[in-house]
Amino acid sequence: MSALSGKISGRSGHRAEASYAGADERRVLPRPLRRVVRFTVALATGRIYIPRHIGTVSTFAFLGVVGLYGMSVGGHTEVVAQSVTASAGFAIEDVRVSGNEQTSEIDILQMLGLDGTTSLVALDIEAARKKLAELPWVEYAEVRKVYPKTIEVMLKERQAFGIWQHGDELSLIERNGKIIAPLRDSKFATLPLFVGRDAETAAASFEQELAGWPELKNRVRAYVRVAGRRWDLHLGNGVVLKLPERNVDQALAVLSRLEAEQGILERDIAAIDLRLGDRTTVQLTAGAMDRRKEALEARSKALKKAGVDS
Template sequence: MFALTGKKRSRVRQPDAAGLVEAESGRVLPRPLRRIVRFAVSLAVGRVPIPRHAGTVAAVSFLAATGFYGMSLGGHTQDFAQSTTTAAGFAIDDVKVSGARETSEIDILEQLGLDGTTSLVALDIEEARQKLAKLPWVEHVSVRKVYPGTIEITLKERTAFAIWQHGNDLSLIEKNGSVIAPLRDNKFSALPLFVGRDAEAAAADFDKQFDNWPEIKARVRAYVRVAGRRWDLRLDNGVIVMLPEMNVPRAMEQLFRLQAEQGVLERDIAAVDLRLEDRTTIRLTEGALERRKVVLDQRTKELKKVTDRS
């Protein structure tokens, strides 16, 4: 057999119209770039047909993009979306509120800024929820869109536990002492009244201690915090009960016994001092003091007469 030997001839590919391909030993553009360049060359030499009105469409698209970019820079995108979607029939025309006992619908509408032309599409649900959460009585709120033009708002409101008087101001408070809102009317007049600095923070724990003496608790009109350390009770007949700083149950048991055995709270007294464990002091009213003084003077005169006769 004869061995055929020889050099393999190098084949050279002629460059195409775009001049994209060189010799096999040269560099070749990546495939995506080759397609782009080929399309650009074909477009330049007239091989690609251009649809009618393509220039008009391109110009309108360019102007629209420029307009949207300008609105974005100027902060008018929201206004544009609002007016466009409102005109398309998505204006908010119904607001359904549930769970509102103390929060008025007027306050809700004002907080959301609804004016009859607000678009449901453009409404930011999270922003609306945050605004409503700032209302005094609102503890939790959810907001839901119902197309084409309804908002559903569900509220969970805070619960008023008592009235707190600080200075000349009256406020409604929760059990944890948080202030809900100023007291505006007599709707909550049946709630217990706590008076003084720091009284709101200790109100719930102190009030709970009186559950064992419901008869006396029903007669309390105000719990007054004294020097941030102890309490006075203001009863419905004006009597002041002065409680100790410590061991309030012991003092209340003493008061309950005095009331049961002697009806002390029905007498013409100004105050009952229970601050000391070994004694109870009762202070009479001014009228009772005058009457007592008259009685004592009369008794003194009678004793003097008896002494003189002797």
């Protein structure tokens, strides 16, 4: 029994060694290459069905991908998208603008670059809004698409507070002193005029300080900033009021009293100096000075004549 077992085990051991040796001699391809080889064999033997015109479709797809890549590299993607979508019926034909009093619709169209072929689909809303915000009068802009061919533009414009003269230039300014645009016409002639360095930034606070003196404020033609510290008020009749750096209300109270008692602002004077709290200086005009001189000379002659006669 033991001898039989020995024979059997010897034969099986020999076969196992032979199979291991065969496995070692056989080459095994990596897994990805096995799939490629199996697909190639199946394709060659006709076991895989290839639809008709697959080559044509693949060629056009390849050319399309290459074209898109070329447009992307060359920066022409937006132009092509504009042209295609506009031809498809999405060209902007109507622009509705609201909130514009000083900004013309022509300026809006030019800033947006609308030429009749601009596509609504390809229009960049955020870029359009930023462009409109560059217009002088525009404080804030909103742009909305209304398919298929309309855009709505809603503006919030800046408010002109006064006119600032700096050198030979006249500019419209906001209440905070920021320049809006150069003054081009006379429709803003009723706004107050502020003259001098730093006048635009100090204008609003001083104008508010004069709110308690409405009668005087209505007579002011120009506010002139002197040395960045104080103001001279130029009235419509040519009189100049020289105000102090501080205690402006106190100086205006003195002026109001003089006007009530003597009508000083209606007299033939050139300037009233209110800079000193303990006294007020009045400067006569050149004509008034001549007339006063003539009156004094005539009075002196009359006194002399009266003395001689007596």
